[in-house]
Structure formats: C-alpha cells, structure tokens
Amino acid sequence: MKLYAHGRAALRAGLVAAFALALSGCLSLGVEVPESLLTLSPETSAPVGASAQAGGEEGGEAIAVLTPEVPAKLDVLRVPVNVSETKIAYLEDAIWIEKPARLFRRVLGETLRARGGENAPLVLDSEDAPVRAKTVLRGTLMELSFEAATGSVVVRYDAIRSDAQGNAITRRFEARESGVSPDAASIGPALNRAANAVAVEVADWVLS
Numbered sequence: 001m002k003l004y005a006h007g008r009a010a011l012r013a014g015l016v017a018a019f020a021l022a023l024s025g026c027l028s029l030g031v032e033v034p035e036s037l038l039t040l041s042p043e044t045s046a047p048v049g050a051s052a053q054a055g056g057e058e059g060g061e062a063i064a065v066l067t068p069e070v071p072a073k074l075d076v077l078r079v080p081v082n083v084s085e086t087k088i089a090y091l092e093d094a095i096w097i098e099k100p101a102r103l104f105r106r107v108l109g110e111t112l113r114a115r116g117g118e119n120a121p122l123v124l125d126s127e128d129a130p131v132r133a134k135t136v137l138r139g140t141l142m143e144l145s146f147e148a149a150t151g152s153v154v155v156r157y158d159a160i161r162s163d164a165q166g167n168a169i170t171r172r173f174e175a176r177e178s179g180v181s182p183d184a185a186s187i188g189p190a191l192n193r194a195a196n197a198v199a200v201e202v203a204d205w206v207l208s
Contacts, residue, residue, distance in 0.1 A: 042111055153190040156198075
C-alpha cells in the first residue's frame with residue numbers, strides 16, 4: 001500500500017509539472033515577457049488623511065476625470081516609436097502594466113488632488129463614481145511615444161473641460177524630453193516625467 005500511494009503521488013506530481021509547463025507555453029503566445037513592466041506614477045500626491053467634499057452647504061464642486069480617447073497606436077500595451085511621419089514601430093522589451101489611457105487618467109486625478117491644496121476638489125477618476133460632477137475633464141491622449149529621429153519622448157493631450165451648463169473649452173498640452181536613449185530603461189522614466197509635466201499644467205488649468 002505504501003508503494004502504491006508513493007506511485008500515485010509521483011504520478012500526480014508529474015502531471016502537475018507537465019500541466020504547468022504546458023500552461024506557461026500557452027500564456028507566452030510566442031512573446032517573451034520582459035523582466036519588468038512599465039507604468040506611470042504621479043510625482044505629487046495628496047497628503048495622507050486629506051479629504052474633500054462635494055455638495056451640501058460646505059462642500060465644493062466635484063471634478064470627474066474621464067479616461068482619454070487614444071489613437072489605435074496607443075490602444076495597446078506597447079510603447080510606440082514614431083520612425084517617420086508615416087511609419088510606426090514598437091519599442092522592444094517595453095510593455096505597459098495597463099493601457100496608457102488608464103495610467104494617464106490616474107496621474108491626472110492624483111495631480112488634481114495634490115494641486116488643490118487645502119481646498120482640494122473632490123476628484124472622481126473611477127468609471128463608477130456615484131457623485132454627479134459639475135466639472136468634467138475629458139480629451140484625447142494623442143501621443144505617449146518616442147520619436148526616433150530626435151531621440152525624444154513626447155506626451156500630447158488635447159483636453160476638454162466642460163461644466164454643468166454645457167459650456168466647454170479646449171486646450172492642447174504637450175511635454176517633451178530630448179536626449180533619451182532608445183531603450184526601455186531610459187524611455188519609461190522619461191515618459192513618466194513628461195506625463196507628470198502635462199498633468200501639472202492640466203491641473204492648474206482646470207483649477208484656475
């Protein structure tokens with residue numbers, strides 16, 4: 001009985017190992033997973049314990065930050081490289097942890113909270129926010145890319161700010177950083193700095 005149990009355990013372990021090997025082959029889909037994934041993170045954050053209120057006698061106005069629209073080249077987990085005006089490639093060994101539009105939206109939301117100071121507005125940057133906002137920030141993230149010809153990263157955001165009365169105003173924001181090496185280790189941090197520079201300008205515009 002002991003030999004039989006041992007044999008069953010060995011067989012079971014072998015089947016688990018074979019299944020794990022087969023699963024890893026299925027998940028790779030022929031693409032080698034990089035050692036690390038890229039993300040965007042806010043350089044400034046609201047202090048711990050900070051609060052905001054919308055509505056009521058003492059509450060301020062809520063600001064809804066919507067996920068920006070993006071062109072097809074940014075609606076992926078890869079970093080686009082603008083090779084020329086008519087040709088686009090993707091950076092090798094560089095994969096976003098999440099689609100860039102959602103990452104950029106979170107940077108915008110957190111920057112708005114931080115730039116608001118003591119009278120920070122209630123910022124809603126969730127798809128299922130329960131509060132109706134009086135100010136809505138939407139737009140199109142046109143570029144979050146690397147330009148091969150100039151060795152620069154560029155972040156370009158066409159913003160639309162609208163109020164409860166239907167009034168809307170638009171403005172284009174852009175940040176560039178040159179002298180960036182054409183590799184993921186250099187481009188990732190440069191894009192994060194440029195995205196934060198745009199977010200600061202957008203936040204000050206919305207809060208003005």
